Amino acid sequence: MTPLEMLRVHPFLAGLPDEWLPRLTGYARPVVWHPGHRLFRAGAPADRFWLVRGGQVALDFPVPGRGDVGIETIGPGGVLGWSWLFPPYRWQFGAVATQRSTAVELDADGVRQLMESDDTLGRQLTSRFMSVVVDRLQASRVRLLDLYGYPTAAAS
Numbered sequence: 001m002t003p004l005e006m007l008r009v010h011p012f013l014a015g016l017p018d019e020w021l022p023r024l025t026g027y028a029r030p031v032v033w034h035p036g037h038r039l040f041r042a043g044a045p046a047d048r049f050w051l052v053r054g055g056q057v058a059l060d061f062p063v064p065g066r067g068d069v070g071i072e073t074i075g076p077g078g079v080l081g082w083s084w085l086f087p088p089y090r091w092q093f094g095a096v097a098t099q100r101s102t103a104v105e106l107d108a109d110g111v112r113q114l115m116e117s118d119d120t121l122g123r124q125l126t127s128r129f130m131s132v133v134v135d136r137l138q139a140s141r142v143r144l145l146d147l148y149g150y151p152t153a154a155a156s
Helices: 003-009 021-025 108-117 119-147
Strands: 028-033 038-040 048-054 057-063 067-074 094-097 101-107
Touching: 003 021, 003 028, 003 048, 003 101, 021 108, 048 108, 101 108, 108 119
Parallel strands: none
Antiparallel strands: 028 101, 038 094, 048 101, 057 067, 057 094
16 A cells, blocks of 8 residues: 555545645655554654554653553554644653554654645644644543542543
8 A cells, every 4th residue: 555545544634635645645654663662752852743554552651750651542543643743843742552553654844844835734734633632631631630549520
């Protein structure tokens, strides 16, 4: 499957006009990770993002006295990485493959340039990534409440 075909079938890009996908393909490449491969750590420069096709990647963040604490697992159809979109372009979380995983990796600089040159594309992608940000922050909140023994709304 070509990178263009991979982009066409990924749920994150569903509904984008077909003419935008070849432009994104110029910054895309397929990748494979093996279990235990660390993709990035919180605080490191964020210069790419991934559309997960298969496998699982665990998001984590460092907690003093506890080490890296898991937040959420991203599987097929998920998006990994949003920190590249907002200055200072540093990862807010860490990520490690928990299974053999496949993804389409996209170069952040190239995609940002596309977004800046086409307002409509920029709005579409920003809106989609904001949904990812909200989901991640909610997952982080729930995990922190769990870690520190506070009841969540689901437990009430």
